[in-house]
Amino acid sequence: MLKRYWRLTLASALLVSGAVQAQGVAANGQQIVMQGDGSGAPCLACHGMDGAGNNLASFPRLAGLDAEYIAKQIRDYNSGKRVSVVMQPNVDNLTEQQILDVAAYYASQPVPKVEAATADAEVMALGEKIAKRGDWNNYIPACESCHGPDNQGMGVSFPGIAGQHANYIKQQLNAWRSGERHNDPNQLMTGVAERLSEQQLEAVAAYLGAQQAVAAEGGQ
Ligand code: HEC
Ligand code: HEC
Numbered sequence: 636m637l638k639r640y641w642r643l644t645l646a647s648a649l650l651v652s653g654a655v656q657a658q659g660v661a662a663n664g665q666q667i668v669m670q671g672d673g674s675g676a677p678c679l680a681c682h683g684m685d686g687a688g689n690n691l692a693s694f695p696r697l698a699g700l701d702a703e704y705i706a707k708q709i710r711d712y713n714s715g716k717r718v719s720v721v722m723q724p725n726v727d728n729l730t731e732q733q734i735l736d737v738a739a740y741y742a743s744q745p746v747p748k749v750e751a752a753t754a755d756a757e758v759m760a761l762g763e764k765i766a767k768r769g770d771w772n773n774y775i776p777a778c779e780s781c782h783g784p785d786n787q788g789m790g791v792s793f794p795g796i797a798g799q800h801a802n803y804i805k806q807q808l809n810a811w812r813s814g815e816r817h818n819d820p821n822q823l824m825t826g827v828a829e830r831l832s833e834q835q836l837e838a839v840a841a842y843l844g845a846q847q848a849v850a851a852e853g854g855q
Contacts, residue, residue, distance in 0.1 A: 657731070657732065657735055658735065658739070659702060659706075659732075659734075659735030659736045659737070659738050659739025659740070660735075660736050660739060661736070661739040661740040661743050662740075663733070663736040663740075664733075664736035664737040664738070664739050664740025664741070665740050667729070667733055667736060667737045667740075668682075668684060668737060668740060668741070669684070671725060672725060672726055672727065672728035672729045672733070673728045674724065674727070674728050675724040675725030675726065675727070675728070676724075676725055678725065678737065678741075681694045681721075682694055682695070682696075682697050682741070685698055685744050685745075685747065686698030686699075686741040686744040687747040688800055688803070689800070690750065690800040690801060690802050690803070690844070691802065693800065693802045693803045693806050694800075694803070695799060695800060695803045696746075696747065696798065696799055696800060696803075696848070697741035697742075697744075698741060698744035698745065698746050698747060698850075699742065699744060699745065699746035699795070699848055699849070699850030699851060700741065700742060700788070700794055700795060700851060701742060701788060701790070701791050701794065701795070701851035701852070702735075702738040702739050702741075702742035702743075702851075703738070703791035704788075704791055704792070704794045704851075705737075705738035705741055705742060706734050706735055706738040707791070708818075709726045709729065709734045709737070709738070710734065711818040712726055712727075713726060713727055713729075716817070716818040717816060717817075717818040718815065718816075742850075742851060745850065746798060746847075746848040746849065746850050747848075748847070749798050749844075749845060749846060749847045749848065750844070750845070751845070752841065752842075752844075752845035753841070753845075754838070754841035754842075754845070758837070758838045758841055758842075759838070759841065759842050759845070761834070761835065761838040761839075761842075762838035762839045762840070762841050762842025762843065763842050765777070765778065765831070765835050765838065765839040765842075766778045766779060766786055766839055766842055766843060767779050770835065773830050773832075774830055775827060775830050775831060775835070776827065778796065778827075778839065778843070781793050781823065782794070782795070782796050782797075783795070785797055785846065785849075786843060786846065787848065787849045787851075788851050792820065795848055795849070795851060796843050797843055797846035797847070797848050797849075798843075798844070798846050798847055798848025798849075799843060799844065799848070800844055801840045801841050801843070801844030801845070802840075802844075804839075804840040804843055804844060805836065805837065805840040808828045808831065808836050808840065809828075809836075811824050811825050811827075811828035811829070812825075812828045812829055
């Protein structure tokens with residue numbers, strides 16, 4: 636009798652949580668990574684099966700990013716809030732459930748080991764200063780103040796940028812500056828990117844790219 640009661644309670648609790656928030660199924664996401672959305676290229680062609688991405692080609696690392704952040708970006712490409720001619724055609728056929736699935740898959744991949752720093756010590760020191768303390772003379776807050784301790788990400792809104800590829804970071808900061816990327820809530824990133832000098836931008840990208848990433852909560 637008691638056993639049956641618990642089973643019922645558990646079942647209704649699962650039903651309730653299911654109704655509140657749809658869940659991604661990583662195993663189904665893996666299929667999408669291999670096959671694509673039916674019209675575009677498979678994700679693995681650029682992001683890799685493991686989500687490691689590629690620094691030279693500026694393909695972002697997806698492994699270990701927050702699943703909800705990944706899903707938001709895909710929705711933004713599809714609504715035109717974020718524009719990329721390379722990315723858009725690969726995800727525009729995905730259903731909402733498939734978006735959640737592929738996000739769950741990449742979020743659950745272990746983060747790859749970071750590439751060795753190639754910038755010299757002076758550049759790395761400037762990058763670390765911007766990342767951890769900012770530049771208050773020029774109204775630039777520390778990246779950490781939003782992206783979380785050591786820039787490992789904070790909740791669903793502030794992605795981990797430590798261990799993201801330096802070339803991709805640079806490209807995104809430039810995209811915000813030029814107005815090409817404008818999907819940040821309340822223009823939080825636009826304000827920061829606009830104030831960085833060229834030298835600071837290069838340095839912070841080099842520094843962040845050389846930090847070991849830690850997976851977002853729920854990842855590995
Ligand atoms: C032809 C190469 C290519 C393929 C195939 C591809 N992507 Fe991308 N992806 C990119 C590039 C390049 C970017 C960065 C674009 C930009 O500047 O916005 C990107 C960005 C992203 C982002 C944003 C990451 C972030 O940190 O904000 C997500 C999420 C993403 N891709 C998911 C996918 C998924 C899921 C698939 C497969 C269904 C896929 N991509 C297929 C090249 C590709
Ligand atoms: C005031 C808060 C805030 C500060 C400070 C901030 N960011 Fe961001 N950043 C954001 C938000 C919010 C996003 C996610 C935007 C979105 O949803 O697409 C973001 C996204 C990014 C991305 C894109 C990551 C990806 O995977 O595509 C990069 C790169 C980035 N920030 C770099 C920086 C750097 C470098 C600094 C420090 C110089 C910095 N940010 C400081 C709020 C901030």
